[in-house]
Amino acid sequence: MEGFIADHKSSLLFSLILFILIVSLKIIFTSIVRKVGKLGDFNPVRTNLIIKYINIVLTIISIITLTFIWGVNYRDLGVLLSSVFAVIGVALFAQWSILSNITAGVIIFFSFPFKIGNTIRILDKDILDSDNPERDVFVIEDIKAFHLHLRSSKGEIITYPNNMVLQKGVVIISTYKDDEIDADKENI
Structure with missing residues (x-):
């Protein structure tokens, strides 16, 4: 165990910094969205939905950043990701209206009168x-x-x-x- 920690000291440190940063951003964005929701007198269910979207985006960003920190072999990862994105791309193309409705829901939350x-x-x-x-x-x-x-x-x-x-x-x-x-x- 000591050998693993010694060999990957910088990766562990950067991972810890990333974790603290992501948690801080989640707290900051959650409080901002809650304030906007309260000032705009929005339904709490809508506010929680926007917070959920933000958490999903931050989680995806943190996973991508962790792959860079830990130096994952990109050739193997590239094959895996290209296969996954091909399947997701076909599914999203077939369901583009769902994504446009979700995006419109976020826009309506923040800027519609x-x-x-x-x-x-x-x-x-x-x-x-x-x-x-x-x-x-x-x-x-x-x-x-x-x-x-x-x-x-x-x-x-x-x-x-x-x-x-x-x-x-x-x-x-x-x-x-x-x-x-x-x-x-x-x-x-």
Whole structure:
């Protein structure tokens, strides 16, 4: 055991530094996302989903860095990784819409102006009803990783893909806080 430690002293030291750095980054990013979620009044489930994505990315980065630190034989690793990436590439190409919906979910979390409880109209000819404009209004029930849950004026729940929300125009009719203010005015 002493011989192993003596032979790999620098690799062990760099691995320890990497471990401390990754744990520190996870703590920092988690606190930043939680603050953004709290300031933006986001659903805690969405906040935890973004934290999970960040942890996955940091774990992948740490695994790649560890292979460099420990000097893994890249010829053997190259064959293995090329085979794995070929299979993953085919699977991801077949499922590109899933990835685009996840990415759109992250973008919606950080930069989009609507939240759960907002009343919106999506300017999409597939869901617009020209005979009944009231039917075009939806309340956002939930924002998931892949889609939005929208409640129509008739009470129907519609799932709408996140990537389509970024591609189509969205009109915010009222926000959740606007509804609370209107309710307070009615109670006065």
